[in-house]
Amino acid sequence: PIPETPSTPRVLNIDNYEDGTIVVRIVRLNYTAPPKFCLEENLSIRTIYPNGTVKGFDLSADTLNIQPFNFCLLSKFNPLRFYPVKKNFLFLTYAEAEDVNNPFTYNDWGMIIDLDGVIKSKFWLGTSFVNTTTNEWLPAQDSIRLNIHRDNGFLRTAPITSTNSMILQQFKVNENGEIQLLAKSYMNFTATPVETVATMDGGYAIIYPGITPSSTIPFAPYISIHGFFLQNGNPEPQGPFVLYQTPNPVSKIILLDCGFTKVGFGQTCILVLNVAPATDQNTFIKMDFLSTGTVYNITIFQNPADLTDFAIMPLDYGGYLLFSTAPNLDKTKLNLYGYILDDNSKRYNWNISYPTITNFIGDILILPNNTLVIPQPESGQTWGLITTDLYKIEGARDHGYGNLHIFNTTPIIGDTIDPSGIESLTIKFYSKVNLSPYRNVTILQDGGIIRQITSVSNDNGNFVEAIDDYTIKIKVIDSTFNQPNTKYYVLIDDGFVESKDLQEPIIGIQDNAWNFNTTQQEVTQKSISTFYETKLNESSINGKVRLTAEGTTYFKSFKHDKIKRKEFFDNLTQELAKAVPVGPERITTNYRHEIDTSASPEQYIISINIKKAKNSNDSRSVNLVASDLNTLIKYKLITVIGSGVYTNYLDEEYGYEPIPRWLEEHLSSILGTIGLNIILLLFAYWVNIHLILIYYKK
Structure with missing residues (x-):
């Protein structure tokens, strides 16, 4: 029977997304059967967003279709784990058994769930690990390492039963939450611990120790650190390379921890050991190495062995958090010790x-x-977290970009810009950099609307250039900042630049940290010119675009099919409206097409019309929309026109050509007529005055 008062909710695990969103798993104890602690068979997730909003979901084991043994904790193992692999998605790992009494029938599975609790996909990962000495199933023997850019996936490593081998699986989660296996590899290892690290080039490294017996001190071998390297999506490993060799025998490896660094370049591993004979000092060996496996710096320092069974966490602002826990008199609590170490x-x-x-x-x-986020002891029906800001060793390098390599930018964060006065963006780095090909700088309008995508490539024009060794300039086209009083932000791909000295990719900006606003739209005084312009903008524009040779071939394949032809025009106008952006009702067509006789090979010209704005939220004038369309098409290689399913068929050499309106066509005649009438009126007035003066003289 269900107890009248539920058991106390407790924080079991916490993790986070790159933007600081925290994900918490809440559990309630069901029963104990030492050494097992079995939980209520539910997955309860709470998500805490940076703005303080909290939401969550609760899914039963039946809904998840997960067997009950996954909800029983062992002393060191938790069969059911989650990872924030991609924005809005969690990767859940668990096991399934054909026969729960036969450990050799257990298999590891993965599941993608979104933050609303909707199950997206499931994937078989492999057979579970079994201790063949005890014939015991050992859960959670695999490890997950997220890619430096989470959209690129993650690496799963898992030992293989009865071998000294390990399987290396690279996965990716697509926009629909489906798991895709990118590559699979195997490697042998002879010693532990085995660490994995995401590398700055988008791949992974597997770091592990090698042991060489000492001839002078028994049971105190020499230690070497080795690394295998994997390119993203490539099953062929590179290496192994030797990263470090201890010059003296070692009595004990205390820990090995690796990660990519946001302060320096490449990756860093910390090896903590005690030399032989054992002392009260731990030796810390910091290995800085590149994605190629080249070690470019070794730092060795001593630190008192004042924390037992400690763990270490690298800090994005430099240094490490060393921490350990110890029992409290209250068994529902632990004492947490720790400090930052440079x-x-x-x-x-x-x-x-x-x-x-x-x-x-x-x-x-x-x-x-x-x-630092610390779960608090729970009481009654309450759980909680406390936070404290740790000292930032390299905090002086932080200018708000989430990237300690960037010194400043133009515009600066939070600036207000005049769109008519900005022709480029600049980024200045602390260190000397080189540009890397095919890595993008993306300018977005608030709401995720892409305005411009620029990179260094052979066919992309001179839109990105290095001003000097430290500064990069990105040219901005006229249509990019086309909305007044609007927020824009800039994303920079990881590896857009690399260290000039080390040729190692440097991280970019993957959130909206670099943001700024456009000025309010100015209200101009009424005049003849503004009256004329207003009248023009109150009327629609009929215009035309031209299909590329490839687009023409595609259009000819269905031009006699009325349904498909209409579908093509409708989809094209929808994509154009999103590209400007304006409401979908403002970009229309009369479905007409004709052959451009001036082009060879044959190309079609098709009609695209622009309607006047009908509401204040979409007030951009027809002339400005026409200008934006022309710019977007002519620079299609760096705008969304070039990536659209239908807009990609538009010819950038032709752009958008408005058909002159009656007022524009007859403007000179109208102005001439007005001018002539004014002259005649003035002449008549002069004649009349002259006759009156003659009359009075008489």
């Missing part, structure tokens, strides 16, 4: 009580902004 063994304390209290699991988290 590369010179200098310590920085956190600004809360020491030790501080956490819950019985103690799964802490560090957000990208150096905020």
Whole structure:
């Protein structure tokens, strides 16, 4: 029977997305059967957004179609785990057994769930690991390493039963939440721990120790650190390369932790060991290496062995958090100890009580902004988290971009710009950089509307250039900032630039940190010219575009099919409206087409018309819309026109040509007539005055 009062909700795991959104798994104890702690058979997820909004979902084991043993925790293993693999998606790992009493029938599975609790897909990962000595199923033996850019997927590594081999699987999650296997590899290992790291070039490295017996001190071998490297989507590993070799025998490897660095270049591994004979000092060996496997820096320092069974977390602002937990008199609590350590063994304390209290699991988290998140002991029906800002060793390099390599930009963050006065963007870096080909700078309008995508490529024109060793300039076309009083932001691909000295890719900007606004639309005084312009903008524009040779061939394949021809025109006008952007009712067509006799080979000209605005939210004038369309088409290689299914068929050499309106065609005649009438009136007035003067003289 269900108890009248539910058991206390407890924080089991916490993780985060790149924008600082926190995901929390809440559990309730069902029963204990030592060494197992079995939970209520539900997946309860709460998402805490940076603005403080909290939402969540609760899914039963039946809804998930997950067997009950996944909800029982062992002392070191949690069969059911989640990973924030991509914006709005969680990757859930669990096991299925054909016969729960036979460990050799267990299989590992993965599931994608969105943050509303909707199951998107499931994927078989492989057979589960079994300890063949005890014939015992060991859950959660695999590890997941997210790509440096999460849209590119993740790496799963898992040991293979009865071997010294490991399977390496690269996966990607598409926009529909479907899991795709990109590549599969195998590697042998002879010692642990095995670490994986996402590399700055978009691939992965597998780091592991090698052991060479010492001839002088028994049970104190020499240690070497090796690395295999995988390109994203490529099953063929490169290496192994030797990253480091200890000059002296080692009594114990305490830990090995690796990650990509946001302060320096490439990747960093920290090896913590105790030399032989054992001392009260731990030796920290920091290895900085490139995505190619080249080690470019080794830092060694000593630190007192004052924390037992400690873990280490690298910090985005430099240094590391060393921490450990110890039992509290209250078994629902743990004492949390720790401090920040830099590369010179200098310590920085956190600004809360020491030790501080956490819950019985103690799964802490560090957000990208150096905020430490600590689960609090639960009570009654309440759970909670506290946060504290850790010291930023390289905080002086932070100018708000989420990228410690960027010194400044033009425009600056939060600036207000006049669209008519901005012809380029600039980015200045702290270090010397080179441009990398086929990596983009993307300018977006608030709401995710792409305005311009620029990169260094052979067919992309001179839109990106290096001003000097530190500064990059990006040319901006006229249609990019075409909305007044609107927020825009700029994304920079990882690897858009690389270190000039090391040829290692540098991280970019993957959120809306670099943002700015356009000025309010000016209200001009009425005059003849503005009256004329107003009258023009109150009328529609009929115009035309030209299809490329490829587009013409495609159009000819169905031009006699009225339904398909209409579908083509309708889809084309919809894509054009989104590209400007204006309401879909403003870009229309009369479905006419004709052959351009001046083009060879044959190309079709088709009609595209622009209607006047009908509401204040879409007030852009027809002349400005026509100008934007012309610019967008002529620069299709760097705008969404070039990536549209239908707009990609438009000829950039032709652009958009308005058909002159009656007022425009007859403007000179009208002005001439008006001018002549004014002259005649003035002449008549002069004659009349002259006759009157003659009369009075008489």
